Amino acid sequence: MSISKRRSTTPADSPPPVAGNGLLHRRALLGQGFLLAGAAATGFGASGNSAAAEPLKDDPWSLTMGDPTPPRQGPSRFEKNVVRLLSNPNHEPRNSHARTPHHMIQGSITPSALHFTINHSGIPDIDPAKHRLVIHGMVRQPKIFSLEDLDRYPMVTRMAFVECGGNSAPMFSSEPMQVSAQQLHGLVSNSEWTGVLLSTLLDEVGVDPKAKWFLAEGGDSCALHRSVPVKKGFDDAMIALYQNGERVMPGNGYPMRLLLPGYQGNMNVKFLRRIKLIDQPAMSFYEAKTYSQVLPGERFWRFHFLQEVKSFITHPSFGHSLKGPGYYDISGVAYSGTGRIARVMVSADGGKSWAQAALQGDPQPMAFTRFRMPWRWDGQPVVLLSRAWDEAGNVQPLRAEIVAARGQSSQPVKNPNQFINQHYNSVTSWGIDSKGEIKHVYV
């Protein structure tokens, strides 16, 4: 029997690396066939041996009728560890964070079950038939909208990330905290949202040109409210009614939330019940205190709405370990509050050399883009980094640049829920030792 490889057009020798410590050119994966087979010969895929050596047997689940089909399906019982990390598991009367397990999921969409949430007075159990949205203040005609009303309005569907202004705050610590991407970056998630553009409703109530801001208020018992420039309301703000196809999850604002693509999560007011057009910011609790961006020298920024360009590697990352040298797929997510991701560069040598990662699908504005980089690990210590650029030309800063501009803690921080400062977006670095153990490092 004549056997030859398909689509192999070059001799089976190793393709040139594109950057230090084993980052590979993508054409190494294009039908060459030798890359992974070569890896197998040096320790890759312990079970990837000849089929003849381990004859196929019927597993117990192949011998009996399986389980019933449920009306709603959920993950396998073997995936019970793929959950959000809770900051307040005993439901004490304070805020409660639930972080997305980025190191355990893939692709660009965050499953709604695992979308991060922060709630300051629990999750209200809202009857959608009784909930109302009021738009009033500096308008020609104030209006009250029921969910049934809004369901008849023109809708739009778009991808968008939502990120807490305090996401990645553990990286303001003077020493790298030894925690996972879930602890560091779990306060950002990405969904497909469907709803009514706020501009449609603002057109209908008729906004006074003197109105420069609007106050958005939630129906939770802390009545969380924030001020938003009215321009954002006309640009791309949405009253989101659906999240990944279903009604918005209770923790994400059921039955309706404000979506401000690219703006800090807290402003994307959940359980939205009121929008008031006003001529100056209301200086509410969260904008006057919590989200004030602190700078060195006792200065601060009064407002900092934008979630700037960021990326982080999710695979491999802290919490994983490498099972010996050979091929690995490096991947992660990148996003920017100022548009589409244009480019992600990856380094395996702590930033000395870089290679361009492949982006999956067509990057969408203000949404996650999954990036991938082929890599062959030689078993020596390495440091993996990713760095993103957006279509507006913004580049993700190095850590030294953030620290110079915004400072860091004077002492190492132990508690990831101690939000030292806001809007941290530098590169994240994972150090891998010769045993394949992974640590969070600063380079």
Add this chain to the structure above:
Amino acid sequence: MSISKRRSTTPADSPPPVAGNGLLHRRALLGQGFLLAGAAATGFGASGNSAAAEPLKDDPWSLTMGDPTPPRQGPSRFEKNVVRLLSNPNHEPRNSHARTPHHMIQGSITPSALHFTINHSGIPDIDPAKHRLVIHGMVRQPKIFSLEDLDRYPMVTRMAFVECGGNSAPMFSSEPMQVSAQQLHGLVSNSEWTGVLLSTLLDEVGVDPKAKWFLAEGGDSCALHRSVPVKKGFDDAMIALYQNGERVMPGNGYPMRLLLPGYQGNMNVKFLRRIKLIDQPAMSFYEAKTYSQVLPGERFWRFHFLQEVKSFITHPSFGHSLKGPGYYDISGVAYSGTGRIARVMVSADGGKSWAQAALQGDPQPMAFTRFRMPWRWDGQPVVLLSRAWDEAGNVQPLRAEIVAARGQSSQPVKNPNQFINQHYNSVTSWGIDSKGEIKHVYV
């Protein structure tokens, strides 16, 4: 106080319709402001009245601490009806269908909890650490892959629909069945899948050029297996490991399934345990009998893999009713097994005149595209239709064309689970009477 509308550039008179019975030009929605307000004056939005008339009060959920934050979140208790429809709720020893509630969801992504499933011997409870994938037959080097092995391979992420070849089969009935889009079209769903391209593994085992097909076999107790042309294996077939970010749902093939973008669902073998390279189709049960396409005159097609271009309106549709004249947003999904959706046309007069719908986002190949069409209903009887074109130039057939080519039942069919024939993809028509009641009609 001087109040004027923003971005209003034309006098506030009605924009011209783009097709009969009230289909509107999209610019009617662009900041004109009068469209929906005008609708309100003629009965739109009963509660859209002056805020002064109904002072804002605190709802009970705004007065107390809310509910705890769970590790995995699910929908509100008020959404308990948004579930799949089961054909075998008592888990009798036969096949079991669960249909996606298209008339109750939005956007383009099917939530994994609501992805359709058909299983012929229940859902196997597979231990991912013990599951193996074998590739053998006409190959240079047969191999066994564990899930841990595959997790190290180069991965890709893409959107793709999966559709049962029998989806929409109720429309082969000689009379239109009075059932929802869930019953008619609930055997198609759309997800973001992440996994390893089959071509990567085929390159590694080395395929004999004489191998023209491969057999794919599942680990369920019916060992469901199908033959697939080897070209599809090299083109875009994937060993899918993740569905919308999480591990593949148990009913969709946990821990791994074959994904053949655009090919009938049954071939996308779940619980995938074996791929055997062969030189002719195996003529397995499902390809030799169940999925043989029957034609008039006692002829049939031996194979019909492709799920061809289709669309259907989900909002409004059977199961909804219109609450009086005024503005409504018509929307639905379109998809094609031969590429991206290029265009969707909508008619409100039974197909006499058509207007082009807006497509949401950047259409992806072999994936759902959500379409939208602005519409003002005047309260008279109408018939709504949608018709899709793909980038390859294929057009969704009218019902008469399908019936001429493939026939229909001789008697009206009562049971939507009686699969008369396969691969039905004509337009679906919803007739709306003057009371706003919606029926399934043939035009």
